Amino acid sequence: MERCGKKNFKLDKEIKLFSSENRGLLLNKIKSQSFDITIIGGGITGAGICLDAVSRGLKVCLIEMNDFASGTSSKSTKLIHGGLRYLEQFNFSLVRETGRERAVLYSIAPHVVKPEKMLIPISKGGKLSSFLTSLALYVYDFLANVKKKDKKRSLSKESIYNIEPLLINENIQGGVIYSEYRTDDSRLTIEILKKSYRIGAYPINYVKYISSQNYQNNLSQLKCRDQISGKEFQINSKVIVNAAGAWVDNVVIGKKNKLLLSKGVHIVIPKNKLPLKQSVYFDAVDDRMIFAIPRRETVYIGTTDTLYDRSLDNIRVKKEEVVYLLNSVNKFFEPEIKIDDIISSWVGLRPLIKENKKNITEVSRKDEIFISQDGIISIAGGKLTGYRKMAERVLKQVSKKINIPFSTSQTHKIKISTSSFEICFKKVSNNFNEKTSKKLFNRYGEDILKIHKIYIDLLKKHKVKLLVFSELIYCIENEMCHNLTDFFTQRNSMAYFEIQKIQKEVELFKNLYIELKGKSRKVFLKEEKELEEYLKKISTFI
Ligand SMILES: Cc1cc2nc3c(=O)[nH]c(=O)nc-3n(C[C@H](O)[C@H](O)[C@H](O)COP(=O)(O)OP(=O)(O)OC[C@H]3O[C@@H](n4cnc5c(N)ncnc54)[C@H](O)[C@@H]3O)c2cc1C
Incomplete structure (x- = not known):
């Protein structure tokens, strides 16, 4: 069945294919047709390409070998920024492009992209002098086209301590405050994938790309493995795009490695x-x-x-x-x-x-597209912030390959969530206070209304007030969340920011989870153990 265009909305109402409970149906649909483009990798790069491609009316499939956003796209500094430090590398075009993208992303996804002021303290003998910092930020604001009221401001020694009293360095001489944006990287990725699904794409997680071969009539056949059943199957596609992040070199087997990997810890x-x-x-x-x-x-x-x-x-x-x-x-x-x-x-x-003779911290963060002999279009490098522009560049190559006219991307007009907080809050305020509503809205946008409905149903049918469990049910039914670890990491990031609350939450909902989601106790215990192991891994060091 065609999922692009209006028919999709009908289909979406009939059956929720982006529910992990309907995964078998989604897999059957993917196996039974051929696509214009199949994307390998469900991080921000793949998600951006998926939305751009489907918004052009192309038939799109995206496969992710683990959970969506489980790679680098949930492990960043979570800033939507132009990258001030790239000015040091004289990478003006990168700063200009990503700097300008900040405002675009804020306009299409204001629930998950928020303005954030950033303070730079200037200290005697420090890396940055007051003059150079001011100059760099002037250029930064100029390249990023920052509005006058948001431009950088210099601070005296006294005022910097008012803004941040915890600073102790006696050598601090003053500082500068400037405008950035922050986000929740995995939420942004999943929100974009969900949007592309709703427009007509077929994104699926826990499907691994193994290899590909030319098939017939300019079609390629991708050999894939369903990571849940272990079974192999084929996907037919005109174009294959490799957006596998740190794994890009593994997908293009036998080719000279293009990537250099840099490890970043928070x-x-x-x-x-x-x-x-x-x-x-x-x-x-x-x-x-x-x-x-x-x-x-x-x-x-x-x-x-x-x-x-x-x-x-x-x-x-x-x-x-x-x-x-x-x-x-x-x-x-x-x-x-x-x-x-x-x-x-x-x-x-x-x-x-990779760049010759450059130290890892000096290597540029720019993206690059390369097309291998087997025709796979690979994209690597880049930043979370630049995902839309990276997608547009990939689509230019895709258009050439399948011989269709290329036009600039329209994704700057596609609102990821269409309703405002105020409108949603009015509808949920009887049960959710403002703080809770903001937290949920900032994660799920207008779909807070769906979570609210689940919450009310649980209250009526089971006489329980279980907010986190309502969120979990929503994610299973609407975001292809498969288990507790998917939920507490990529879906609501409690594993990173509220780790101490998780065990208690699981205790509260585990019986209902087993009952309502038809889980056997054995399956539940396996999920619980995997979650425990993950939490131990991120809270201990080697
Ligand atoms: C420490 C750190 C901080 C950062 N901070 C920022 C920041 O603040 N702002 C910013 O703009 N950028 C930042 N970045 C950069 C940004 O996070 C990355 O550029 C971006 O997340 C990369 O996304 P991706 O989709 O290319 O890769 P990934 O998110 O890693 O996605 C690739 C996906 O491909 C999947 N995959 C691999 N092989 C296969 C296969 N065979 N079959 C199916 N799927 C496969 C993987 O499982 C993975 O999920 C930061 C990066 C790091 C490391």
């Missing part, structure tokens, strides 16, 4: 240990700069930037990486943070394009 500290009021970008103990960003009841600190050439499975945070971040934060802020204060962490790999 640690999470409860806000009561470091009650930071303001996001700060400050000098680390070496010649780099790192961020400290308040979020919910926590502050996260990162990132490291070191060459990584080990296995891509089971990447762990090392104690020495944690010590580097702690030493850096303790140099600038008080009270002192100790390793035992850390409640959670995440680690991601930046897929960077």
